[in-house]
Amino acid sequence: xxxxxxxxxxxxxxxxxxxxxxxxxxxxxxxxxxxxxxxxxxxxxxxxxxxxxxxxxxxxxxxxxxxxxxxxxxxxxxxxxxxxxxxxxxxxxxxxxxxxxxxxxxxxxxxxxxxxxxxxxxxxxxxxxxxxxxxxxxxxxxxxxxxxxxxxxxxxxxxxxxxxxxxxxxxxxxxxxxxxxxxxxxxxxxxxxxxxxxxxxxxxxxxxxxxxxxxxxxxxxxxxxxxxxxxxxxxxxxxxxxxxxxxxxxxxxxxxxxxxxxxxxxxxxxxxxxxxxxxxxxxxxxxxxxxxxxxxxxxxx
Numbered sequence: 001x002x003x004x005x006x007x008x009x010x011x012x013x014x015x016x017x018x019x020x021x022x023x024x025x026x027x028x029x030x031x032x033x034x035x036x037x038x039x040x041x042x043x044x045x046x047x048x049x050x051x052x053x054x055x056x057x058x059x060x061x062x063x064x065x066x067x068x069x070x071x072x073x074x075x076x077x078x079x080x081x082x083x084x085x086x087x088x089x090x091x092x093x094x095x096x097x098x099x100x101x102x103x104x105x106x107x108x109x110x111x112x113x114x115x116x117x118x119x120x121x122x123x124x125x126x127x128x129x130x131x132x133x134x135x136x137x138x139x140x141x142x143x144x145x146x147x148x149x150x151x152x153x154x155x156x157x158x159x160x161x162x163x164x165x166x167x168x169x170x171x172x173x174x175x176x177x178x179x180x181x182x183x184x185x186x187x188x189x190x191x192x193x194x195x196x197x198x199x200x201x202x203x204x205x206x207x208x209x210x211x212x213x214x215x216x217x218x219x220x221x222x223x224x225x226x227x228x229x230x231x232x233x234x235x236x237x238x239x240x241x242x243x244x245x246x247x248x249x250x251x252x253x254x255x256x257x258x259x260x261x262x263x264x265x266x267x268x269x270x271x272x273x274x275x276x277x278x279x280x281x282x283x284x285x286x287x288x289x290x291x292x293x294x295x296x297x298x299x300x301x
Contacts, residue, residue, distance in 0.1 A: 002031075002032070003031060003100065003101060003102040004026070004031055004032045004033065004034040004082065004100070004101055004102060005022050005025050005026040005029060005031050005032070005033050005034070005101065005102055005103055005105065006022075006033075006034045006036055006097050006098065006100075006101035006102075006103070006104050006105065007019055007022040007033065007034065007035050007036065007104075007105045007106075008036055008038070008090075008094045008097075008104065008105070008106050008126075009035050009036065009037045009064075009065060009068060010037070010107075011064060012107055012139070013107075013139040014107025014108055014137065014138065014139035015106075015107040016068075016107075017107060017137050017138065017139050017140065017141045017142075018105050018106055018107040018135075018136075018137040018141075019035070019068055019072060019105075020072075020075075020141075020142075020143070021105060021135070021137045021141055021294060022105040022135075022137075023072045023075070023076045023079055023081075024076070024143060025103070025105070025135075026079055027076060027078070027079055028187045028188070029102060029187065031102055032079075032080040032081070032082055033072065033079055033080070033081050033082070034081075034082045034083075034084060034097075034101070035065055035068060035069055035072075035081065035082070035083045035084070036083075036084050036086060036093070036094065036097050037061055037062075037064070037065045037083075037084070037085055037086070038086050038087070038088060038089075038090045038093045038094065039057075039058060039061055039085060039086070039087050040087070040088070040089065040090065041087060041088070061085065062085055065083050065085065066083065069081045069083050084097075090122050091122050091125040091126050091129070094106075094126050094130075095125075095126055095129045095130050098126070098130040098131070098132045098134065099130075099131065099132060101132055102132070102133075103132060103133040103134065103135055103296070104126070104130060104132060104133070104134045104135070105134075105135045105137060106123050106126065106134065106135070106136050106137070107136070107137055107138075107139065108123065108136040108137065108138055108139075108288070123136065124280070124288075127269065127280055127284075127288070127297050128269070128279060128280050130299060131271060131299045132299070133180060133296050133297065133298045133299070134296070134297050135264075135294055135295065135296045135297075136288055136294065136295050136297075137294045138292060138294070141294060143157040144156055144157050145263075145293075146161055146162060146188075146263035146264070146293075146294075147159040147160065147161055147162060147263070148160050148161075148162055160189065160190065161188035161189065161190035161263045162190065162261050162262055162263040163185075163190055163191040163192065163193045163243065163261065163262055163263065164181060164184050164185040164188060164190050164191070164192050164193070164262065164263060164264045164265075164266065165192075165193045165195060165255070165258055165259045165262040165264070165265045165266065165293075166178070166181040166192060166193065166194045166195065166265075166266045166267075167195055167251070167255045167265070167266065167267040167268070167283060167284075167287065168194050168195065168196050168226070168229070169196070169268070170196050170222075170225050170226050170229050172270075173229045174268060174300040174301070175300075176298060176299075176300040176301075177266065177268040177298045177300050178229075178230075178233050179233075180266060180296065180298045181194075181266040181298075182233050182236070182237045182240055183237075184264055184266065184296070185237070185240045186237050186239060186240050188263060188264075189239075190263060191240070191241040191242070191243055192240050192241070192242050192243065193242075193243040193245055193258060193262075194226065194230055194242060194243070194244055194245065195245045195247070195254060195255050195258045195259075196222065196226045196245070196246045196247070197247055197248070197249055197250065197251035197253075197254035197255065198218065198222045198246065198247075198248055199248070199249075200248055200249070201214050201215060201218060215248070218248075219246070219248065222246045223244065223246040225246075226244050226246045227244060230242060230244065245258055251282075251283045252282065252283050252286035252287070252290070255267070255283060255286075255287060255291070256286070256287070256290050256291055259287075259291045259292075259293055260292075262291075262293040263293060263294075264293060264294050264295075264296060265287060265291050265293050265294070265295045265296070266295075266296045266298060267281075267283060267284045267287050267295065267296070267297055267298070268281075268284065268297070268298050268299075268300055269281060269284055269297050269298065269299050269300070270299075270300060270301070271299050271300065271301055280297065284297055
């Protein structure tokens with residue numbers, strides 16, 4: 001069975017933005033786009049509105065999915081669009097669908113007047129469980145947001161892509177994560193900015209003599225380690241411009257600062273088999289809630 005770019009669709013603005021992003025990604029990868037709408041056996045709002053006609057709800061869901069597919073075909077000529085209506089618990093069904101996908105795309109909405117984004121329990125559960133990459137897209141995301149300025153200084157989808165940003169732990173680098181990030185940059189003909197954060201030396205808080213020299217030594221050492229991790233991938237993807245960013249500071253903050261001009265941010269999630277809730281890591285959790293660009297979470301061993 002050939003893989004697809006799979007979209008989890010509902011009727012929210014963030015889901016519609018995710019649909020457009022998924023269509024563009026499917027074209028970049030030369031893959032079909034599969035639109036999956038999950039009908040819960042008893043929709044949550046039906047329980048609060050007992051007079052709602054369930055059959056009417058199902059017909060509406062089918063029509064909405066069909067209209068979304070037709071709209072994508074019109075706006076993105078040449079794309080193959082598949083639709084699928086499934087029944088079950090949303091998180092369970094989409095996690096299963098992700099297993100057959102190249103990647104799964106979901107929407108993520110803004111926090112009103114506050115800074116940040118809502119990542120609901122369903123999306124977090126899928127991110128924590130899916131073993132294929134999951135991309136979260138913001139409600140306001142548009143194609144031009146992923147590109148630089150045109151000659152008159154206006155963001156344009158005709159301009160080159162902004163960098164792909166990779167959040168990297170050089171102590172435990174993973175080939176699956178690196179492959180995904182380099183491949184995403186290559187497909188976009190974009191630069192790849194590999195971001196690694198390292199902590200401030202403990203002595204710096206007490207201003208001991210020699211702190212500046214220690215900081216410089218650590219800085220050179222961490223930069224060298226980052227270069228070593230990236231070297232074989234530079235050779236594998238010689239056409240990708242690589243920007244190495246080894247910075248002292250909090251990893252979530254460093255990644256957020258370096259992602260302000262990103263077209264896509266790639267972070268990892270280590271696959272764990274524990275019994276106590278979702279495990280996505282504090283850096284990935286922060287990225288999902290605070291980075292404005294689409295965020296791809298890549299599960300790895």
